Amino acid sequence: MAEVIIDRERCKGCLLCASFCPKQLFTLSDKFNSSGYYPVEIKEMEKCSGCAVCATVCPDVAITAVDR
Amino acid sequence: MRVFERPKMLKDKVFHYCPGCTHGIVHRLVAEIIEEMEIRERTVGVCPVGCAVLAYDYLDIDMQEASHGRAPAVATGIKRVLPDRVVFTYQGDGDLAAIGMTETVHTAARGEPLTVIFINNAIYGMTNGQMAPTTLLGQRTQTTPYGRNAAKEGYPIKVCEMLATLDGPSYIARVSVGSYKSILNARKVLREAFRRQIEENAYALVEVLSTCPTNWSMKPRDAMDWIENEMQETFPVGIFKE
Amino acid sequence: MKKKQVLMKGNEAMAEGAIMAGCRYFFGYPITPQNEVPAHMAVSMPRAGGVFIQAESELAAINMVYGAAGAGARVMTSSSSPGISLKQEGISYLVGAELPCVIANIMRGGPGLGGIQPSQSDYYQAVKGGGHGDYRLIVLAPNSVQEMADLTMLAFDLADIYRNPVMILGDGNLGQMMEPVSFCKFRKRKLPPKDWATTGTAGRSRNIVKSLYLIPEQLEAHNRKLYRKFQTMKRCEVRFEEDIPEGCELLLTAFGTTARICRDVVDKLRQRGHKAGLFRPITLFPFPEERIKEVSSWVKAVMTVEMNMGQMVDDVRLAVEGRCPVHFYGRTGGVVPSVEEIVHEAGKILRGIKK
Numbered sequence: 079m080a081e082v083i084i085d086r087e088r089c090k091g092c093l094l095c096a097s098f099c100p101k102q103l104f105t106l107s108d109k110f111n112s113s114g115y116y117p118v119e120i121k122e123m124e125k126c127s128g129c130a131v132c133a134t135v136c137p138d139v140a141i142t143a144v145d146r
Numbered sequence: 147m148r149v150f151e152r153p154k155m156l157k158d159k160v161f162h163y164c165p166g167c168t169h170g171i172v173h174r175l176v177a178e179i180i181e182e183m184e185i186r187e188r189t190v191g192v193c194p195v196g197c198a199v200l201a202y203d204y205l206d207i208d209m210q211e212a213s214h215g216r217a218p219a220v221a222t223g224i225k226r227v228l229p230d231r232v233v234f235t236y237q238g239d240g241d242l243a244a245i246g247m248t249e250t251v252h253t254a255a256r257g258e259p260l261t262v263i264f265i266n267n268a269i270y271g272m273t274n275g276q277m278a279p280t281t282l283l284g285q286r287t288q289t290t291p292y293g294r295n296a297a298k299e300g301y302p303i304k305v306c307e308m309l310a311t312l313d314g315p316s317y318i319a320r321v322s323v324g325s326y327k328s329i330l331n332a333r334k335v336l337r338e339a340f341r342r343q344i345e346e347n348a349y350a351l352v353e354v355l356s357t358c359p360t361n362w363s364m365k366p367r368d369a370m371d372w373i374e375n376e377m378q379e380t381f382p383v384g385i386f387k388e
Numbered sequence: 389m390k391k392k393q394v395l396m397k398g399n400e401a402m403a404e405g406a407i408m409a410g411c412r413y414f415f416g417y418p419i420t421p422q423n424e425v426p427a428h429m430a431v432s433m434p435r436a437g438g439v440f441i442q443a444e445s446e447l448a449a450i451n452m453v454y455g456a457a458g459a460g461a462r463v464m465t466s467s468s469s470p471g472i473s474l475k476q477e478g479i480s481y482l483v484g485a486e487l488p489c490v491i492a493n494i495m496r497g498g499p500g501l502g503g504i505q506p507s508q509s510d511y512y513q514a515v516k517g518g519g520h521g522d523y524r525l526i527v528l529a530p531n532s533v534q535e536m537a538d539l540t541m542l543a544f545d546l547a548d549i550y551r552n553p554v555m556i557l558g559d560g561n562l563g564q565m566m567e568p569v570s571f572c573k574f575r576k577r578k579l580p581p582k583d584w585a586t587t588g589t590a591g592r593s594r595n596i597v598k599s600l601y602l603i604p605e606q607l608e609a610h611n612r613k614l615y616r617k618f619q620t621m622k623r624c625e626v627r628f629e630e631d632i633p634e635g636c637e638l639l640l641t642a643f644g645t646t647a648r649i650c651r652d653v654v655d656k657l658r659q660r661g662h663k664a665g666l667f668r669p670i671t672l673f674p675f676p677e678e679r680i681k682e683v684s685s686w687v688k689a690v691m692t693v694e695m696n697m698g699q700m701v702d703d704v705r706l707a708v709e710g711r712c713p714v715h716f717y718g719r720t721g722g723v724v725p726s727v728e729e730i731v732h733e734a735g736k737i738l739r740g741i742k743k
Contacts, residue, residue, distance in 0.1 A: 092166035092359075097367040098326055115165070131326050133150040137170035137366075138161055144150035187590035190459070202596050208586035210458045211598035213481050216451035219443070223455020223463070224586065226439045227413060231588050249451070252444035 080128025081145045082120055088140035089117030095132035095141065101125055104132065153177035155186055157206050164271075166359040166366025168323045169197060172265060172336075173204055175329070176236070179337045180207065185344070189232040190224050192217045194246075196238035197271040215246025218253035221260050232344060234261040240270045243279040243303050250305070254349055257314035261339045262351040264305060267358040268377060275361030279303045282380050287361070302380055306353050310386035316348030318387035322355040324373030328383070335385075355381055391570040398536040399424035399466075399563040402492060402556065403432065405537035406464050408574045409544040411490070412438030413463040415452035417445055417471060420504045421560035422494035425466040446471040450478030450491075457487035458597040460585030462544050466492035468560070469510050470501060472518075479553055480519030483614065484599025486584075488547035490540065491525075492556040494563040497722040505722025506560035506645060511699035514557050515673040522611055524618045526554040526625060527672040529643040533567035539670070541574050546625065548579050550617055557672060559695065561645045561724060622674040630679070632665035633658075636687040638738055639665045641680070641704050643672060645724065646693045652727045653693075653734060662738055672700070680707035688741050691715040693730055695723070 089111065095118055096104035103126055106116045117140070120126065128146030133139075155177040163169045180186050186207055193201040195214035202209035212220040217235035225233045242250050242264050253260065269287055270276040276289040280302045284293040294302075310318045317339055321332035332354060339350035355377050357369035364372060396404070403425045406414070414433055416426040426442060433440040443449035449465045456463040467475060472493045482489060495510050497503040514527045526546050528539040536558060543554040586595050601607035631654065632639060638657070642650040647668040657664035665687065669676050684690065689712055692701035701716040708714050717733045719725040 088160050090165035092366040094166060094366050094370070113160070128149055130150040134326055134329050135171070135370075137163065137166060137168050139152050139156060139170060139174050141150070142152040143148060146147050146149050188588040190586045190588060192455070199600065202598065206589075206594055208589055208595050209597070210455060210586055211485070211596070211600055212451065212454070213477055216447060216454075216478070219448040219451035220455035220458070222441070222448075223413070223415070223452035223457070224459045225455075226441070226452075227456045227459035227461040227463075228587060248444050249448050252448065256441075 079124055080126040081123060082126055082132060082141055083143040084118060084120070085140045085142050086111050086117040087113070088138045089115060090138055091115045091117055092137065093118065094135045094137065098131050098135045100129065100131065101127070153181050155181050155206050157204055159203050161204060162200055163197065164360040166357065166369065168356045168370070169265065171323045171329060172263065172354055172356060173201065175333045175336055176263065177205060178333070179340055183340060183344070185232045188230065189234070190228070192221045192224070192233070192235040194235070194237040194241035196241050198236050198238060198265065199272070201236055215241050216249055217241065217246065218249040218260070218262065222253055222258050225258060225260055232340065234263060236263045237265065238271070239266045239268065239278040239280045243305050251309070254309050254351065255312050255314040257316070257349045259343050259347045260349055261343050263336065264351060264353040265356045266353050266381065267356045269358050269361045271358045271361055280381070282377065304381065306351070306386045309351060314349055315351060315387055316346060317342045317350035319385045320353040320355065320381060320383050322373050322378065322383050324355060324357070324370040328374070355383070391572065393568040393570045395566055396533060396569050397424050397564060397566050398533045398558060399494065400428045401533045401537040401569045402540045403428035404571065405540035406490065406544070407432055407436050407438070408571055409462065409541040410574070410576060411462045411464050411544060412436060413456045413461050414438070414440050415443050415449040415465050417443050417449050417467065419468045419471045421496060421563050422466050422468045422492065424563065425492065446474035447478065450475040453489050454478060454482055454485070454487060457482065457489045458485065458586050460582040460587060464490040464492070466494065468494045468496050469498050469507070472510060472513070476519035479525070480521050480523065481599050482553045483523040483525070484521065485597050486551040487553070487597065488551050489553050490543045490547055490556065491553055492558065495557065495559040497720065503722040504560065506695060506724060507720060507722055508559055508644060508646065508694050509696035509699065509720060510557070511672065511694070511696060514555050515675065523614060524621070524673050526550065526552065526621055527557050528554065529557050529670060529672050530562060531644050531647045531668065533565065533569045536562060537569055537571060545577050545579070550621060552617060557644065559645050625671055626674045626676045627670035628676040628679060629668045629670060630666065632667065632683060632687070633663050635663050636665040637663045637689065637741055638734055639667055639683060639687040639690045640693060640734070641667045641690060642693045643669050643700060646695055649725060649727055649730065650693055653730045656727060656731050657734055664734070675703050675707070677703065677707035680704060681709065684708040684711040687712055689713045689715065689737055691717060691734060691737055693725065694718045695725070696720050
């Protein structure tokens with residue numbers, strides 16, 4: 079099983095990861111972070127293949143690691 | 147197995163860039179390349195005036211802050227004193243192609259062994275979106291509110307095409323960070339630009355087509371698509387000098 | 389044993405002095421009347437194992453200086469008035485980033501393109517800041533070819549000690565004239581290592597060379613730190629030369645070329661029985677205000693002579709604070725005043741005193 083580690087505090091909710099994710103796994107959290115952004119989260123991590131496209135396009139390097 | 151990890155060379159600080167701005171992607175690529183090439187301890191970077199003015203807050207290397215447009219001159223000074231160090235500049239379109247065009251051209255003509263990373267987002271981001279030397283014809287900015295008109299504001303400057311006519315540079319390339327595939331290609335090309343300096347003691351410039359969702363008034367994904375679909379018509383991606 | 393003397397132009401002596409002081413990087417752009425400096429550097433720098441670059445502009449030259457200074461090198465640039473105006477932004481950044489370097493201004497007439505003959509009309513620009521922000525340079529004013537060499541050597545040490553640019557303020561006359569000059573072996577002072585320079589992070593945490601402070605309190609603290617340096621310069625670096633007789637009736641104050649001329653003026657006045665004196669600031673910043681203040685309490689009058697419309701005279705007046713009259717005589721536009729005309733002007737003042 080793959081895992082995407084998201085740093086909630088770095089995420090600005092720009093949704094680039096969501097738009098590029100081949101499995102459409104990203105959604106915005108309903109709790110904002112300390113900068114006032116709603117960060118992304120993955121609810122169904124078991125569906126992730128660990129392709130790391132999200133990490134490649136994330137402009138804030140808020141996806142700090144991808145394990146496969 | 148870990149397939150991706152945030153580069154250690156990036157400091158903890160959260161980028162000040164607007165949401166969706168692809169400056170951060172280029173920062174990460176530069177950090178990855180420096181780590182991969184194991185040159186962190188002998189690299190000196192030069193930041194511009196513009197959105198990347200605070201790049202030294204993010205990259206854990208020695209850096210100098212240059213005045214507006216003069217990064218290539220500052221980098222020349224550093225490289226002449228420390229010829230065995232890896233010296234790069236990171237400049238925006240206003241810095242490199244407007245106020246600093248003289249330094250850009252002459253540093254390239256001298257073939258200074260430097261790596262120049264040129265972020266072209268077709269607008270002045272830091273000052274709220276004025277016309278850049280690379281603003282596309284028809285593009286609306288704060289100072290071309292009716293769209294850039296060639297009769298009044300002239301034409302966008304194609305830096306790579308222009309510099310490729312010089313004998314000094316070893317490597318001139320334009321890449322994009324407007325899609326996943328483009329980002330992978332940008333990484334390869336940027337790495338080559340560092341390799342040219344290190345192994346061939348040569349000048350290399352990589353122009354990176356980058357987004358400015360805030361001043362383009364676009365959603366981050368739409369901005370990326372705009373690079374791929376619109377911007378590349380004026381600024382084709384490719385290697386202009388090998 | 390008499391030291392070996394060579395006949396040199398002031399500009400060449402300055403360039404040679406720089407190399408002897410360990411300067412190995414020179415970045416310049418052609419402009420009259422300082423072209424002998426880059427010409428000398430182009431020949432001598434490679435021989436000394438150094439680097440000479442003819443930059444694409446004064447802006448590029450001063451920013452190459454910034455990069456090289458930030459990398460820890462002894463570095464210099466030279467120009468003349470209009471070119472120095474172009475360098476002002478870079479000079480402001482150099483002070484802001486606390487980078488040591490030497491900048492020579494071989495002054496010519498202004499404003500604008502002006503002329504190419506000698507002038508002293510960049511005094512304000514040199515001593516009051518010149519670029520934006522609240523800053524000072526140490527400004528050294530040679531008055532002979534020998535001093536063009538000696539003060540340039542001194543300038544590199546002062547720059548390193550204070551981590552601040554030092555300006556050599558000469559003029560077209562000093563740059564172009566030939567005189568015998570001897571070079572003593574340069575004894576570099578023991579100075580702290582430049583552990584702030586950007587040389588790569590091997591074995592230490594990273595160094596940043598910058599002048600940007602976005603938080604007002606931090607920028608204020610930085611300005612206060614710079615101010616303390618300028619105050620230390622005022623305490624420790626004042627240099628001047630004086631020849632003031634007892635009962636001095638007229639004290640001439642002048643720097644550089646005009647101080648040479650005033651030396652002859654003082655001799656002529658003394659031959660005619662007047663008690664004339666000469667005061668020559670060697671550092672224009674820090675200005676020898678304390679000494680001028682002292683002597684102004686007992687000399688009868690002061691006359692400042694400059695090749696401009698009256699600039700240093702303002703600092704003389706601030707030091708004199710009304711204790712005696714301060715007169716001014718100046719020629720400008722590239723005109724060098726003659727001994728006779730200054731003697732004539734001095735005569736008018738002396739007759740007024742004796743009435």
